[in-house]
Amino acid sequence: MSKRDTAQFKLEKAADMVIGALPPLDRHPGVYLKETILPEWGLSVAETARRLGVDRAGLHGVLTGKYDVSRDLAYKLGALLRDEVADLLIAYQHAYDLDRERDRRAGYKVSIERMQPAG
Numbered sequence: 001m002s003k004r005d006t007a008q009f010k011l012e013k014a015a016d017m018v019i020g021a022l023p024p025l026d027r028h029p030g031v032y033l034k035e036t037i038l039p040e041w042g043l044s045v046a047e048t049a050r051r052l053g054v055d056r057a058g059l060h061g062v063l064t065g066k067y068d069v070s071r072d073l074a075y076k077l078g079a080l081l082r083d084e085v086a087d088l089l090i091a092y093q094h095a096y097d098l099d100r101e102r103d104r105r106a107g108y109k110v111s112i113e114r115m116q117p118a119g
Contacts, residue, residue: 022092025099028065029092033077038063041081052076069093 023032038048045063049056054073061067069089078086 022088022095025096029069029089029096030062030067031065032092033069033089034063037077037081037085048077048080051080068097 023036034045038044043051045060046056049059052059052073054076058067059073062069062073069092071090074086074089074093077089078084
């Protein structure tokens with residue numbers, strides 16, 4: 001995997017962690033967690049899993065984009081690091097999911113006739 005320039009997405013202070021702009025939706029939130037957040041805190045996958053009390057293999061699945069970042073995992077990471085990390089990951093996962101479902105949404109619009117407001 002090629003290295004990305006993550007400098008603009010570094011979480012350096014609490015004010016920077018307020019959700020204003022999400023990282024680009026071209027990569028899975030778990031990959032962002034692996035490439036940006038965990039290194040910022042000097043955490044390995046094994047150490048993170050141990051501290052959170054989660055399965056290392058399951059966490060690895062999230063970090064490679066195989067599984068979604070669950071709210072439970074986000075809350076645990078927020079407890080370990082900062083609450084803003086949880087908020088960011090939840091918002092990012094939601095936006096990522098919506099972006100991936102655009103075609104599905106468009107498909108329904110083709111097959112279902114839209115109603116006009118009454119009145």
